[in-house]
Amino acid sequence: MRATGLRRLGAGPVAAAVVVAALLAGCAGGPDGSAAGAPASTAAELPAPAQRSPAGAPAKEGTQAAAAAPAEAGSDKADSDKAKSDKAHSDPASPGVVVNKRRPLSPQDFVPPKLVVPRVERTVAAERVRLRPDAAAAVEKMFAAAAADGVGLTLVSGYRSFDEQAATYNHWVGQYGDKAQADEVSARAGHSEHQTGLAFDIGQADGTCTLVLCFRDTEAARWTAKHAALYGFILRYPQGHHEVTGFSAESWHFRYVGPEIAAAMKAAGTATLEEHFGLPPAPGY
Numbered sequence: 442m443r444a445t446g447l448r449r450l451g452a453g454p455v456a457a458a459v460v461v462a463a464l465l466a467g468c469a470g471g472p473d474g475s476a477a478g479a480p481a482s483t484a485a486e487l488p489a490p491a492q493r494s495p496a497g498a499p500a501k502e503g504t505q506a507a508a509a510a511p512a513e514a515g516s517d518k519a520d521s522d523k524a525k526s527d528k529a530h531s532d533p534a535s536p537g538v539v540v541n542k543r544r545p546l547s548p549q550d551f552v553p554p555k556l557v558v559p560r561v562e563r564t565v566a567a568e569r570v571r572l573r574p575d576a577a578a579a580v581e582k583m584f585a586a587a588a589a590d591g592v593g594l595t596l597v598s599g600y601r602s603f604d605e606q607a608a609t610y611n612h613w614v615g616q617y618g619d620k621a622q623a624d625e626v627s628a629r630a631g632h633s634e635h636q637t638g639l640a641f642d643i644g645q646a647d648g649t650c651t652l653v654l655c656f657r658d659t660e661a662a663r664w665t666a667k668h669a670a671l672y673g674f675i676l677r678y679p680q681g682h683h684e685v686t687g688f689s690a691e692s693w694h695f696r697y698v699g700p701e702i703a704a705a706m707k708a709a710g711t712a713t714l715e716e717h718f719g720l721p722p723a724p725g726y
């Protein structure tokens with residue numbers, strides 16, 4: 442099934458480059474990101490997409506893990522707490538799931554039971570920005586709040602299937618000629634949190650620095666860094682935590698964790714999900 446994701450796009454090289462940039466895994470610094478700035482039509486509610494395997498386990502209620510303090514090392518209780526915490530963060534249907542280079546989705550071809558198109562400005566086709574309903578609703582609220590503050594946001598990327606991620610990763614392996622470099626900018630299939638339907642990439646309405654490093658200096662990045670937690674989002678790949686997350690800083694990649702976890706992380710001052718939940722860092726596979 443390799444490359445089917447890209448073939449499906451059926452677009453010219455520029456559009457393909459835009460989409461590839463948007464598909465980056467961690468999406469780090471794609472050279473084609475700046476091309477993604479073309480404003481999109483307002484997204485209309487689309488019919489729910491066909492689900493490939495809707496039989497996923499229902500989402501667990503709440504996230505007890507949100508209140509769980511990181512385990513203290515050196516005791517049986519700590520070990521037990523740690524095991525529980527680890528399990529709580531393995532369910533891809535939970536907003537507390539942690540996906541990284543050492544924590545693949547389980548099952549690897551997980552598909553969220555429901556995906557919807559947030560009704561916000563976007564730069565790519567509607568099917569490229571689908572999210573879980575809870576994440577989509579929060580995106581709509583956050584974008585509206587940003588607009589009220591005079592900050593125009595666009596949605597650049599959302600849910601990505603296992604096959605789409607495989608195609609994206611293989612594209613970068615081909616570009617660089619080896620996996621080591623591709624691993625710096627793109628997650629291997631089954632390891633991208635975009636596959637949970639909880640992660641998305643934003644752009645600034647005028648297209649400034651889309652998916653590239655200088656996005657961090659835009660008004661859109663500053664506004665979201667300040668306000669995202671209110672809506673249940675965290676900046677998943679913050680500056681200075683590459684060795685923990687496995688990816689360079691991405692000021693455009695947000696992850697829905699729910700307001701509770703987002704607020705707890707803000708209050709505790711923890712920058713990454715790994716640190717917040719006491720999970721091992723994932724600098725590589």
Ligand SMILES: [Zn+2]
Nearest residue numbers: 467468642694
């Ligand atoms: Zn991303």
